[in-house]
Amino acid sequence: MSNLDIGLLGPFTATVGGVSIVPSASQQRRLLALLATAAGREVSMATITDELWEGCPPAGPSAAVQTYVKQLRQRIAPAAARLSPGVSAKEILARGHGGYLLGMSRTRLDADDFEDLVRQGNRAIAEGEDERGVRLLSAGLGLWRGQALSDVRVSGALLAEALRLDEARLTAVENRIEAELRLGRHSQLLSELTALTTLHPLQESLHAHLIVALYRSGRPSQALEAFRRLREATVGELGIEPSRRLQELHRWVLADEPRLDAPVRALVAF
Missing domain, CATH: 1.25.40.10 (Tetratricopeptide repeat domain)
Known part of the structure; x- marks a missing residue:
């Protein structure tokens, strides 16, 4: 079965079955990125509105969001059609009770992989295994391709997530260096x-x-x-x-x- 693969650790990427579904239009890209950061969880219309218009929404923001969602589904549809057994674009970008959610049964975020490796690395260091901790932290840091969401205009929830990820990256770097100093690699x-x-x-x-x-x-x-x-x-x-x-x-x-x-x-x- 194919994955929905999401990349937040650098320029934003999202692929379905290996086919990119990221649009070039700014607002649609921001909406997809916002949904991607919460992959599998519903994002409320209030959060979407705040992200896309930064406190100054147009009249009838729900209609504009629905238009963006329709355009995104049109972008997703060709990739979905290539899947076997196949899913529809509406299943990948779904309507929730009060917002929208993005996800498939197999959704993978590079940010989740990074944070899992960092947890393992920090645990190894805490247990006195600096060499193993350095390897795990280095593997996690190797997933980064630049600043988080570097090609997406961010505000609100997206800005908070980008800053959180960048800070987590810097903390992982500091922990790795501290362990390497203990190993004599000055x-x-x-x-x-x-x-x-x-x-x-x-x-x-x-x-x-x-x-x-x-x-x-x-x-x-x-x-x-x-x-x-x-x-x-x-x-x-x-x-x-x-x-x-x-x-x-x-x-x-x-x-x-x-x-x-x-x-x-x-x-x-x-």
């Missing part, structure tokens, strides 16, 4: 951490990881420079000093603190 992480701290100049945990990696790679002066850049960003943009945690790490680098070189889990997690 030198291999330098390029990635340098890029990440440039992209996220206020993300303290990434700067902490970079400082530790630089220090362990025999570059204490660059570790101090990384702290200076972080402090400059937090004071300049937020008007606050770095956290006490980061300030303590800075003191450790200045004092050549032996705990910075501690192997595996003996180092306090920064």
Whole structure:
């Protein structure tokens, strides 16, 4: 039996039996993406209206949504016709009690696969299996193709879901890097951490990881420079000093603190 395959981790994709059902028209694409994020669950007309018109709906928004649904079903129909034993477009994009839902008996979201791998990876790390945890987190992160829903105009529920997924991705990256530092891979992480701290100049945990990696790679002066850049960003943009945690790490680098070189889990997690 064929799947409905949905991709949220980058440009939006949705295929039925391997055939794309994503339209080029902006509003229809937004509607399909919204239904896809809730695959198998009904999305209310109020949520759809808020997403498509951002608080300024036209007169009779239900009629406009019905038109978009009809156009989407026309897009879905050729793909549905190729299925065996076959389902109708109305079964894939169905009307609910107070809204619409998208789904088939076999619907797969890349976001679900990512979150499952992250859960497994975090559990492995919590149980002291850093190597296995790194492999699982890396597999999950490998599913990403860019920022979540990067080619869809988002607001409301779609914006919240895109931000949630992007934050989950960054947290998974941080957890993977922390585990790799415990495994002694500081030198291999330098390029990635340098890029990440440039992209996220206020993300303290990434700067902490970079400082530790630089220090362990025999570059204490660059570790101090990384702290200076972080402090400059937090004071300049937020008007606050770095956290006490980061300030303590800075003191450790200045004092050549032996705990910075501690192997595996003996180092306090920064």
